[in-house]
Amino acid sequence: MRERVFKVFIKLASITDPDHLEQFLAGEQSDTPQETIQVLDIVLRESPSNNYTAIGRSFFSMKMGQRTDVGDGLECWRGYYQSLRPTQMGMSLNIDVVAASLYEAISVIDYVQKLLNLRDPSRRLSDSNRIKVKKAVKGLHVELTHRKEEKRNKITGITTQPIEQLMFTVDEGGRRMSVAQYFHDKYDVKLRYGHWPALQAGSDSKPAYFPMEVCKIVEGQRYSKRLNVKQVTNILRASCQRPKQREDNIKTMPLHNDYKNDVFAKEFGIEVIPQLVVIQTARVLPAPMLKYRDTGRDVRLQPRMGQWNMINAKMVNGGTINHWMCINFSFLNEEPAGYFFHGLVSMCNSKGMSINPTPLLPMHSTRSDQIERTLIEAHTQSASKIASSGQQGNLQLLIIILPDLTGSYGKIKRICETELKQWALSRRMPIVSEKPTIIFGADVTHPSPGEDSSPSIAAVVASMDWPEISKYRGLVSAQHPHQELIQDLYSLVEDPQKGTSHAGMIRELLISFRKSNGFKPHRIIFYRLVLLWKRGTVVDSMICHPSEFDFYLCSHAGIQGTSRPTHYHVLWDENNFNSDTMPILTNNLCYTYARCTRSASVVPPTYYAHLAAFRTRHYIEGEVSDSGTGASATSKQQAEVRSLPKIKDNVKDVMFYC
Template sequence: MAGPAKRRAQAEKETPATSDSHGSGGNAGRGAVHASSPKSIPRVDGNRDPADRAPIEYSRPNDLKNLSEFLGLAGWYAARGRAIPESLPQRQGLNTRGREALVALNTFNVNKYPVAIVHQYDVSWGPETDATKRVLLKKIWASKAVKEALGEPKQLWIYDGNKLAWSGFKLNRDELRIIVDLDKEQGRAPPSSGKKNVHKVFIKHTRTIDFSGLTAFMNGKAGWSGECIDTINFLDHVLREGPSQKFTQIKKSFFQRGEQRFDLGGGVEAFKGVFASLRPVLTGDGRKILSINVDVANGTFWRAQPLGKAVLDVLGLGNPAQFVALVQRSKADWDRSKLKKDLARFKRVGVTDNHRRDVQNQWTIDSFVKEDCHEATFADPDKNGKRITVFDYYKDKYNIKLMAGLPLVKVTKKIRGGSVFLPIEYLKIDPNQRFNSKLDDKQTSQMIRFAVTLPNVRRQAIMEKVALLDWKNDPYLRHFGIDISTDPTVSKARILPVPQLGFGPANRPSVVPGSDLVQGRWRLDGKKFFAPQSASRTLDAWGVCAIQGKFGVNPEQVQAFIKNFIRIYEGHGGRFGPKGKQPYICPGNLADGGELVAKAYNATGNKFNARPMFMMFIVNDRNVDVYRRIKKSCDCRFGVPSQVLQSKHVQANQGQYISNVCLKVHAKLGGYAAVTKSTLLPTITKQPGPTTMIIGADVSHPAPGAGSDERASFAAMTMACDKDFVRYWAQCQTNGNRVEMVTTQNIYDHIGDMAKAWMSTLNQGHPPQRVLYIRDGVSEGQYAAVLEEEVRDIKDCFAKLGVALEKIPKFTVVIAGKRHHIRFFPQKGDRNNNPIPGTLVETGCTHPFEFDFYLCSHVAIKGTARPIHYQCILNEGMYKQDELQQLLFEHSYQYVRSTSPVSLHPAVYYAHLAADRCRAHTNENPVSSGKKEAKAEKKSTTGSSNRSVEVRPLMEMAKVQGLKETMWFV
C-alpha cells in the first residue's frame, strides 16, 4: 500500500528535464531548513527537524520526537538530560475502596526482550539529498547498495525513517560511507540535464544499548537514565519495523491493503487499521514489565478517483459547468476567495497524470491557480522556448482538447526553474493517502457511525488485529529475541462507591436512588433544583426570537413551547417575575445578519421598558455560523445570557427535552440542579477542612488543514466558585497559533480576575490553602512545561494579588488525558458490557512508579467507553491517592447540564465548552492603521515554520449585567 507514495516522491526527485510535462528550468531544490534554537521545553507543537545532521541527542527538543510516549514525567526529564525533581509524586499503593472487579485490557505483555548488546547508529546524508523527504530517505535506505554494505539480510537492521538505525552487528569502522545511484539500480538512463540521482549515506556508530539498565530500572534498582531511554526507543521501533514494510504506516498505526472502505462523502473514505505502542507498566502482583497496547485505529483517506470528481465532491457541486461558474465568480478576488480556501485542502495530495497510456508521472499538488488552460502560458522547449498556452500544448502534442474555465493545478515539482501547471481533467488521486483536514458535520456524523462499535465487537476486532501483526512470525522480533504474549492482560479493578446526589430545595433535599447513580442515569421528573437562580436573575423581562424560513416554527408552536417551558421550569423551582410569564415573542430574519439579535433584543427591551435579562433563539438547523453570530452579539454586544434551540425540538415540545433545557438556563441564571454529598471522602482525608480551589485549563487548536497555521489557538481557564464545587467561572482568550502552554498574560488576566473574586466571596479575602489544578490536552513531553510555566505563573499571580510568600497555596496538579488507546472490557459490565461508572484501573496499563490511573466515570451510550487517564505530576497539597480518585469520580456527577455522570472532571469539561464558545468572540474586523495597543496582538512561533504569526485577541464580553460571573458557556 505504501508503494504509490514512494513512487511519487521518487518521481519528483528523478523526473528528467526532458519530460514532456511542461514547465521551465531544472529541479529546484528546497531551501535548507534551519534548526530551531534549543529550548528546555518546547512551547509549540510539531517542531521541524534541524538541517544539521549531528548525532541524536535527546536533550535537544527536536530529537525528542523520536521517543515513544509513556516514559512518564521522570523519563522525559531524563531524556532532556535534566535532574528529575524530588517533588515528582510516586504511586502510594493501590486503592482498596469499593469492590473488586476483573477487567480485561487491550494490553499484551512482553514475555522476553533482548539481553545481547545492540548498536545504535546515526544516519546522515550528503548535501545533494533533500533530508526533509522521508519517503525518499526510506527509498535510499532500501537500496541494494545500502543493504549490501550493511550485510542484510544476514544482519537485520532497524531504521526509524529519519536519522537513527540499530543493529546487533557492529560495523568494522566508526563511520561508513555508502554511495547510492538510484537511476542505475532501477535501470534508468541518467537525465539529459546531467543532474544525477546519486546520494551519499553516512552511518556513524554513536552508542551501544545494554538492556541491563532497563532491567535495573524495571526492578526498581535504578532510576531513569539515557541508556533506559535508548532501550525503550529501540524496542518501540523494532515493534513497528515489520508492519511498516507490509502496511501503510501513519505514526503508530498501520492500515492493511484491501480493508473495506466506508464512504464519508466529500471525496473522503475511512477504513480501519491497527494501533500498537510499547509501554512499561505495573502488574497486579507488583512486577514492572513491558507491555504492548493494541487498539483499532480509524483512518480517513482521500478516495482514489479522478481529481475533477474529487473537487466536485468537496465543493458539493453536481457537474463541471457549476465549478466553472464558481471559478469565474471567484477570480476577481481569488486570493481571499472561499473557493481558493476550499481547494487548499488538496495541498500535498499525490496525483498521477493519465493523458498518455504508455507513461504516467506522479506529482504532488501545491495549489490551484485561477488561470485556465487558455490563460496560462509557458516556454515550450520543443519550440525553442516560444511561449505557448497549456491548451495549445496538449492539443498539438496529444490531440487532447482541454476544457476552458477550469483552474490549473500547480505541482510542487519545478522543471527548468519554472512552475509546472497541469489540467485537472487528466489527474487521478493516488490511493491510500491520509486526509488531514477537518471533517465537516456530515462527514463527522458518518465517521461516528463507522467508528463506534460495542465493546464485544471492538474486543474481537482487537484480537483480529493482534493476529494481523503476527508477532510470532515477525522476523525482526525473532532476530532480536523479543517474545510477546497474545493473551490480553486481566486487571483487578475497583468499582468506587457512588456519592449521594441531592436535588432541592436545599433545606429539604431529595436524594436520587443509589441504583440510578450506579447505572449512571437519573430523571428530572418532579425534582426541584437544589440552588435557585440568583436573586437578581428572576426572569421578568425576557424575549424569544423565532427565525423564519425553511423548517421554521409558526407562532402557535412557539406559544405552546413557551407555555410548557414556563410550567416545567417553575416545577423545577425556576422563578418568574410578574411580567415573566409572557415573554416578548418576535420573528427573526437571517437576512438581517448581525442586526438579527439587535432587533430582537431592542424590541424586547422596548416591550418591558427594561434591559432584557435573558434571550431565547429558535433556529432552523445546526448552522454553526448562525449559532456563533447569535452568541457573539449576546455575549459581547449586549451582555445577556442566551439559549439557542432547534426548531424541530420546539415543534416536538417534549417534557424531557424541556427539562434538559431548564438545566442550562438555570445554570446561566446563577443556580444549579443538584449537589453531591460524599460519604467516603470525610473518612479519608485527615486535613482539618482546608479551603480548596479547583482550577481547570484547556488549550484548543485550529483544526488541521488549509489556513490552520494562521488561525488562533484558544486558552480557557475555569474556577469553581462555590463551596460545593458545582458552579464555575470561565474565561477564555486567544493563545497564539498552536502554542500549547497557556501564556503568562492569559494566566495573569484569567486567574487574577477569578482568584480575586474567589477570595472576596468565598474566603473572606484569604487565599485557599490548596489548589487542585486539572490540566487537559497536553502530551507527556509537555508535563514539565505545565509545572515550570503554567503553575509558576499561577503562583506568581497569587503573589501579585498580595498573597504573602508563606501563604501561597499548595498545588496539586493533575493531567487529564483522553487521547489514548486503553480500553476496559469488564467481566461483568452494564447492559452493553461497558464498565460501570466508577471503574478504576491502576495496574496492567499504568506507569510502573508514577502516580497515574485510568478512571471510567461515565456511561457510554454508544460504542466502547473511553476511560480518562489521570496523572498527578505535583502533589504539594498532599492528596492521598484514594482521596484524589474519589474526588474526581464524585464531581463527575455534578456536571450542570446532564442527568448522568460525565467522563471528564467538570473543571476541564467546562474549559472545553468555554474554548469552543469563545470562537464566537473572534475579532474579525480589520486592524486600524496607526500604532496598535500592546494588547491588540499576540505573536507566536508556529509549529510548522519559524514565521511570526499575529493572532488577534477576542472581543471583550459586555460588562453591563455581570455575564462573566454566570455559567455563560454551558
C-alpha cells in the first residue's frame, strides 16, 4: 500500500471571550456570545462522544437501556440529549432522555422481507414493492459480507432488472456477464435471490451493483423517513415514561458521564453539579371558564385537568348542514354504517348544530380502487340533485369510510371539492376582547430527508371572529425545499406562468379580517411555531433567558408518559404585555382548540397552521413514481417553481384543515 501525503491547514475561526459571557449572563450585554457557548458545549460533549454512539445531538448506549423492535426492520434506541444553555441562573446543562428509530443491523434481505411482510421470498418483487424498497434503502450505508476486507458503500438506488438478468461489461473486449454469474465466478457465491433486483452504489454513469444477500446494514443509522402507525405506536409504548421514572433516568446521566472527573471539563474549569434544579417560582394558571349556549343544561363549564365534558352543553354557534352524503370504500355493511350515521346526526343536533337527518343521496358502497371516479360522480350527482330540487348551495359534508390506513386518505383529500363546515365553540377571551385583535399562527413543513423534488409548504392562519377568537382562515404557499423563512409572508407574489399576482399572506388575511368584522384590527398577535420544548403550569424564571422575555408553559394534561412544556419566546412586543398577561392569554387560547374538548399543548393558531401545511402536502403527493417522488414532480428544479392547487372559494373561510 503506497503512502499518501496530506496537507493540513489550520484557520482561526473565532476568538472566545469569557468576559463577554459573564457580562451577558449578568444582563450587562444584550448580544449572545454564541461562539463561547458553543466551545463550552463541545467540551462537555467530548467524553460522551468517545463513550457512546452519537446520533445528531443525542447519545445512545446499550448500557443505558435496551433496544426495542418496532416493526418493519426498525428498532427503538433509548439514550439522552444534552446541551449547554445560558439562563438566569448562569450556564445550565440541559439533559433529557430521548428515543430514536434506527435501522436494525441485519442483512438487506431480512430487512426487505420485514419491510414488505413477505411470506414467499421466492417470488419476484412487484413494481410497487420495488419502488417501496428503493425509497426505503436510498442513502443507507451497507457493509459487504462476501469480501474479507471490510467495505462499506452508500446505496443510491436499486435496479429495475433482477440480478440474474442484469448485464454489465466485464472487460475492454466488450464481454458481458450477468451480475449473478460474476459473483459465482469471482467470489464463488451462488446467489439464492437472483430473481430480486440489485442494490446500486455510485452514480448512474459509474454504477456498482451488489446483491442484497451480500449486504448488511451498518449499525447505528437513524431512520429519518415517515413512520407508519404500527411503528409510532410501538415507539411510544417503548419510550413513554411517567414523570418519576423519567426523573430517575435523567438523574443517572451525570453519574454515567462522570463530569466530575472529566479531563476536558477540568481543563476548561467547568464543574457540573449533579443535581436537578428545583424551580420555586412556577405558577399554576387558572383554566378559563367556557361559555356555551344558554339553552343547554350546562351553560358554563370549568375545565379540570385540562379537559371537560360537553355532553350536556350546546354550541353557541353550531354549524348548519343541509346537504351531506356518505361513501363507503370499506367492506363494512351498509346497515351498521347507517346506524352510525343516524346516531352521529342525532348527537350533532343535540349539541346545537343543525343537520338535515336525511342524506342528499343514499350511501354508495364501492371498491377502494375506484376512489377518483367515485368522488367525481358524487360531486356531479350531488350538484344535479341540489339543482333539480330548486335549492341553493353545494354539498357541505362528505363522510367517507376508508378501508385501511394507507394512502387512501391523501388521495381523497386531494380530489374532494366539497365545502366543509367548521363547528367551534364561542368563548370570549380575556385581554384580546378589550380591543379588536387578530391572532396569527404560522408554520412551515418540509419534505422528508432526500425528497428534494417536493417543496416546503408554508401556512399562515388568522382569527376572523373577534372577540371570540375561535374561527381561523388559512392560506398556504409552496417555497424552496427546507427553507424555514416564509417567503410569501409580506411580499407581493407574482406567477409569471399564469400572468397573475396576489398580495402577501399577511395582507390578504388582514383584508379578510376587515371584511368579516367590519373594522380593522387594533392589535396584532403573531405566533410562529419553531420548536416544541405541566398542565397550565408556567415557568418564567431561573431556567429562562438571562435578559429576554420567554417562558415555558405546560398547558395540557398528558394522556401517557411525561408532558413536555412548550417554550415561548417573545421576539417583539408593542402591546406592553407583561409576565402575567402573555402566559395567561397563551394558556387561555390553548382551551380553544376545535378538534377536542381538551386543552392543546401548543397554542392553537400555530397548531392550525401546522395542520394546514401538513394537509396541503396531501394535495401535491400524487401516485408514487419510480423516481420516488410525486408523479408530477421529476426534478428539484420543477419542485421549486411548482405552485400549489388553489384552495376552493367555498372552503377558504372555513377551517377545512382542522
